[in-house]
Amino acid sequence: MVGGQEPMSLAPLALPITNGTTFYNKYRLMQPIGRGAFGEVWLAQDQAVNHQYAIKILNSGIGIDQRLREAQVGHAFTHNNLVRVHQADVATDGKVVIAMDYFPDGSITTLANPVNFLPLPMALRTIIDMLQGLEHLHSHNFFHNDVKPQNILRGQHGQAKLADYGIVGISPTGAPVQPSSWYVLHAAPETVAGNGIEARTDIFQTGLTLFRLLVGLGTLEAKFHSLGLAAYADALVKGKLITRTDFPAYIPNAVCRAVLTSIDPDPTRRFQSALEMRRALEKLSFPGHWTLDVSGGLTGVDAKHTYRFEHVVAGCANASFTAFKRNSASGRETRVSQFTEKNLTNAGATKLETSFIKAVVEGIVT
Numbered sequence: 001m002v003g004g005q006e007p008m009s010l011a012p013l014a015l016p017i018t019n020g021t022t023f024y025n026k027y028r029l030m031q032p033i034g035r036g037a038f039g040e041v042w043l044a045q046d047q048a049v050n051h052q053y054a055i056k057i058l059n060s061g062i063g064i065d066q067r068l069r070e071a072q073v074g075h076a077f078t079h080n081n082l083v084r085v086h087q088a089d090v091a092t093d094g095k096v097v098i099a100m101d102y103f104p105d106g107s108i109t110t111l112a113n114p115v116n117f118l119p120l121p122m123a124l125r126t127i128i129d130m131l132q133g134l135e136h137l138h139s140h141n142f143f144h145n146d147v148k149p150q151n152i153l154r155g156q157h158g159q160a161k162l163a164d165y166g167i168v169g170i171s172p173t174g175a176p177v178q179p180s181s182w183y184v185l186h187a188a189p190e191t192v193a194g195n196g197i198e199a200r201t202d203i204f205q206t207g208l209t210l211f212r213l214l215v216g217l218g219t220l221e222a223k224f225h226s227l228g229l230a231a232y233a234d235a236l237v238k239g240k241l242i243t244r245t246d247f248p249a250y251i252p253n254a255v256c257r258a259v260l261t262s263i264d265p266d267p268t269r270r271f272q273s274a275l276e277m278r279r280a281l282e283k284l285s286f287p288g289h290w291t292l293d294v295s296g297g298l299t300g301v302d303a304k305h306t307y308r309f310e311h312v313v314a315g316c317a318n319a320s321f322t323a324f325k326r327n328s329a330s331g332r333e334t335r336v337s338q339f340t341e342k343n344l345t346n347a348g349a350t351k352l353e354t355s356f357i358k359a360v361v362e363g364i365v366t
């Protein structure tokens with residue numbers, strides 16, 4: 001059970017963190033696989049049972065109890081969508097070493113296309129999976145409080161696994177608790193206002209995570225850098241940081257609404273539970289989506305075709321829009337006459353482009 005009571009033994013030596021170092025006579029470090037604010041993560045071989053683990057080595061900047069709590073939370077739950085911690089220990093130099101399941105595919109951020117977003121079905125699937133992990137944590141009154149793309153790992157069968165329990169809040173009753181810290185890009189209004197974290201705070205962070213998966217992993221960071229901390233927090237609190245216009249045309253309205261509901265500044269207007277949010281997302285299914293091809297152009301994809309378009313502007317009142325679809329099996333490309341027109345204004349061509357993009361997602365291109 002969580003609560004600082006796990007047995008621990010002191011490792012005899014403060015060891016260097018480098019290839020070949022062996023912790024606790026069994027975890028032999030093989031290669032670094034990631035770095036966070038509080039330490040680093042290594043792939044290690046457990047020489048006793050011949051199995052690979054991810055070893056997180058947490059530096060001594062924060063108290064041992066708090067760092068061990070991360071391990072205790074990760075050890076307390078066994079769930080298909082939560083990363084499991086197997087063991088933890090404290091070295092004599094104060095480093096905390098945590099052994100957890102190793103996921104060779106890393107975080108879902110590795111699936112992003114050249115402009116840093118995930119295909120719509122993959123983004124929705126990831127969040128639906130991850131919400132099941134959150135449901136499990138919430139059912140025990142644990143609030144994750146660090147939901148973000150880097151903390152969602154890819155399991156053996158492609159399923160999303162929520163990781164990193166470093167700033168989890170544990171509530172005896174389910175009431176809000178004060179977090180030890182929070183991730184500034186995803187800070188919910190109630191957290192900024194000093195009212196702590198609760199299950200709906202994780203919903204807020206999940207909404208921002210979904211937004212980043214759909215629109216661009218770096219989108220919030222870019223807003224943060226252009227606005228500065230105070231204006232960014234103010235916009236989040238007022239519900240103005242992300243509006244409908246921040247979503248490109250290839251994100252369906254129902255998905256935009258789900259994101260905007262989950263990041264409503266008023267927790268009572270968000271999805272009220274991870275289950276409610278999951279059920280809402282499970283209803284959203286689209287035959288097509290758009291991604292970027294290697295040359296930087298948008299490419300539509302569905303089960304049978306790929307789609308592209310040419311939007312040519314020859315003068316202020318002389319634009320044309322041509323839509324194409326290519327049969328994926330035969331490779332044959334044809335024009336889509338329903339969405340092809342000449343002698344348009346640029347605004348008219350842009351309108352047709354938006355309609356085509358949406359039609360591909362909704363599967364209504366004939």
Ligand SMILES: Nc1ncnc2c1ncn2[C@@H]1O[C@H](COP(=O)(O)OP(=O)(O)OP(=O)(O)O)[C@@H](O)[C@H]1O
Pocket residue numbers: 033034035036037038039040041054056083100101102103104106107146150151153163164166
């Ligand atoms: N169990 C694991 N298996 C495979 N890769 C992992 C595992 N745990 C973490 N990683 C990789 O290491 C990276 C760093 O993880 P870590 O939890 O230390 O930091 P973070 O979440 O990125 O940052 P912070 O600690 O600042 O929130 C992750 O983004 C992921 O790519």
